[in-house]
Amino acid sequence: MGYRRGKSLSRDLEKQSYDRETAVGTKGMVVSPHWAATDIGEKVLKEGGNAVDAAAAIQFALNVVEPMMTGIGGSGFLMVYDNKKKDVKIYDGHTRAPKGVHPEMFLDEKGEVVDFRKRSTHGTAVGIPGILKVMDKAINEHGSKTLADLIQPAIDAAEKGFKVNWVLEEALQNFQYRLGKEAKAFYFPEGKSLKEGDTLVKEHLAKTFRILQKEGISAFYEGEIAEAIVSNLKEEGGIMTLEDLKNCRLTIDEPIWGDYKGYKIASSAPPSAGGLTVIQVLKILETFDLSQYDARSWEKYFLITEAMRLAFSDKIAYSGDPECSSLPIEGLLHDDYIAERVRAINFERRNDAIDFGNPWKYQDGKPNQVIRQPDDLEKSETTHFTVVDQWGNIAACTSTVEHPFGSGIMVKGYGFLLNNELTDFDANPGGINEAQPDKRPVSCKSPTILFKDDKPILTLGSPGGPTIIGSVFQTIINIIDHKMNLKEAIEEPRIFASAGPLIEWEPGISMEAKGEMESKGFEFGDKPSRIGNVQAIQIDHEKGRLYGAADSSREGKAAGITEDQIKVS
Known part of the structure; x- marks a missing residue:
């Protein structure tokens, strides 16, 4: 039986699925x-x-x-x-x-x-x-x-x-x-x-x-x-x-544009926060050499988790409909703001103090009020x-x-x-x-x-609600940093975190790396689940x-x- 992100299948069925x-x-x-x-x-x-x-x-x-x-x-x-x-x-x-x-x-x-x-x-x-x-x-x-x-x-x-x-x-x-x-x-x-x-x-x-x-x-x-x-x-x-x-x-609309290691990226614009957050995560990760780490190493998991937590803290605070509100898009992607966010990452331990930053420092505009929301949303499908x-x-x-x-x-x-x-x-x-x-x-x-x-x-x-962002950027780094082919990049087990310490995970991630992450303050869901x-x-x-x-x-x-x-x- 081989592991698949959808189901465990016999080898014959797995080959048929792969061919399809x-x-x-x-x-x-x-x-x-x-x-x-x-x-x-x-x-x-x-x-x-x-x-x-x-x-x-x-x-x-x-x-x-x-x-x-x-x-x-x-x-x-x-x-x-x-x-x-x-x-x-x-x-x-x-x-x-x-x-x-x-x-x-x-x-x-x-x-x-x-x-x-x-x-x-x-x-x-x-x-x-x-x-x-x-x-x-x-x-x-x-x-x-x-x-x-x-x-x-x-x-x-x-x-x-x-x-x-x-x-x-x-x-x-x-x-x-x-x-x-x-x-x-x-x-x-x-x-x-x-x-x-x-x-x-x-x-x-x-x-x-x-x-x-x-x-x-x-x-x-x-x-x-x-x-x-x-x-x-x-x-x-x-x-x-x-x-x-x-x-x-x-x-x-015009897309949101960004760069990652010599590649230009076009993604969705507000009122979708997806494209902006994908690009912000990648800009944070670009300051690190992910290629030096194994795709299932704790170091890679640590970096992408902290990058997600930083970007999602900002997403929750600053995302809205541009027809109704000013959004700090320029500030969120400003090189100095990205550098400020990167300084919150320390390999010693999960940063307990991660919260939204102040991108308005790098962009003209009137800062919006941030209202905390209940954490009761269920996983959406798309x-x-x-x-x-x-x-x-x-x-x-x-x-x-x-x-x-x-x-x-x-x-x-x-x-x-x-x-x-x-x-x-x-x-x-x-x-x-x-x-x-x-x-x-x-x-x-x-x-x-x-x-x-x-x-x-x-x-x-x-698809996947907020996990869309994690699925998209992880596929990109699997191709660019880890040199995987397209199918490998998609099937590589993914993890996801929003602003908090809890990590969703798929079967197939390294259990050794998971243990190392837990020792550094991260929490993993009791059971794996499909992400995206x-x-x-x-x-x-x-x-x-x-x-x-x-x-x-x-x-x-x-x-x-x-x-x-x-x-x-």
């Missing part, structure tokens, strides 16, 4: 967390579509096969690299707050924070979904196929039915408490959970997709689907109105997929319904789940991330592209090859395209 999860191509590459979605994206590329076309088709497909992770009732960040223009843009379809929200919305009558499970499965947790706006805008600006064509494969899959895999079965078993009445009846027919191998048909979702196919996404934000969303939320105590949906808007096409364009998307199955509210007769993303606002009001109308809560999504000599050489991302689900593509310009790798923690697939596979129209 890795690929080489010359004219295109698709990597997603579910083989069926990858197959759909691959077909789009073979039929002459581009990266954005394939990404849109994958997004719709994942709503069918990964409903606990993503869907049209959620949001996402799509990073697009236009190879002709040599330009990177982020299509930000992050959820926005309805007009009826207020800063105290997650406090009870006594002024105390409502329990997370209760507040995250209530109608007030649902933000205005933005992922459809993203796909529609990106297709209009970059796509070569119609939205109707790109939805069709997902319709086929929903109507024909698909086999439930172990990932969905596990999610149903672990998170059935999140499901509302409609969703519970669908996923637990006759009161029994769906199991791996069961066939699941989604007639209502197919109906919804056909409406979008015929009428466009306006039907979601203004038409009959919008009316169904608002009606359902009203029954669940929600506050979203038809006007909120009609006024939904997205932004097209999905990431990425595509490179025959023209060298890149699409990298991280999309979500937030926590597993989102709010658990399924729109009656339309077959999709609504997000619980408003619980990403601070529960205790007064800070930079408090709930306000039309505001976007802080996210950690981190679709990322690395460049060398101004050419893209790596695109990657991961990285999907990535590496581009070798000299050899003219693309290398794709999917993380084994789900049933992902990488598919490479060669010139002879592309249909000539």
Whole structure:
């Protein structure tokens, strides 16, 4: 039996999974967390579509096969690299707050924070979904196929039915408490959970997709689907109105840029704190020579843990929606501020005094008030997929319904789940991330592209809430500092820490190093757990090859395209 980040498998099954999860191509590459979605994206590329076309088709497909992770009732960040223009843009379809929200919305009558499970499965947790706006805008600006064509494969899959895999079965078993009445009846027919191998048909979702196919996404934000969303939320105590949906808007943003050991990095911009925090962690680590340490040494674990704790202390204090607040982005990445943060790291012992710093010293602006928040959030789930096409364009998307199955509210007769993303606002009001109308809560999504000599050489991302940041930067250092190939870099067991001393860890880390870390004041969770689900593509310009790798923690697939596979129209 060999260890895998998803499951322990026999050698034959492990080889089959490895073959599915890795690929080489010359004219295109698709990597997603579910083989069926990858197959759909691959077909789009073979039929002459581009990266954005394939990404849109994958997004719709994942709503069918990964409903606990993503869907049209959620949001996402799509990073697009236009190879002709040599330009990177982020299509930000992050959820926005309805007009009826207020800063105290997650406090009870006594002024105390409502329990997370209760507040995250209530109608007030649902933000205005933005992922459809993203796909529609990106297709209009970059796509070569119609939205109707790109939805069709997902319709086929929903109507024909698909086999439930172990990932969905596990999610149903672990998170059935999140499901509302409609969703519970669908996923637990006759009161029994769906199991791996069961066939699941989604007639209502197919109906919804056909409406979008015929009428466009306006039907979601203004038409009959919008009316169904608002009606359902009203029954669940929600506050979203038809006007909120009609006024939904997205932004097209510049990425956050950084450098690491000769590589330029483009990653997500606020309101996602992910890209900024990934780059801050890497800037802290760049002052050390990680390559001198073994990938599973206590020294490496020590450095990346303290770097995460420093960066996350700042993230918690200074992350918000740039439309609503000034953010100290320049200060957080200022070389003098990074040097100040590095001085907090001492190999003798964990720094018990790590807290947020003062990046405003290095940037003009009015410092924000920092309000401490309850540590009651549960682990969120998301999905990431990425595509490179025959023209060298890149699409990298991280999309979500937030926590597993989102709010658990399924729109009656339309077959999709609504997000619980408003619980990403601070529960205790007064800070930079408090709930306000039309505001976007802080996210950690981190679709990322690395460049060398101004050419893209790596695109990657991961789900996992705050752990997204850890998964992305650890994959990067595994490639750059530890010289691993792409698959090795993804499968290397990861650790994660936020601002406190507690470390999440995956099976396979060095037990000797773990013991050494514990002797220096760190605490490890009682049991290991899976952290993230990285999907990535590496581009070798000299050899003219693309290398794709999917993380084994789900049933992902990488598919490479060669010139002879592309249909000539």
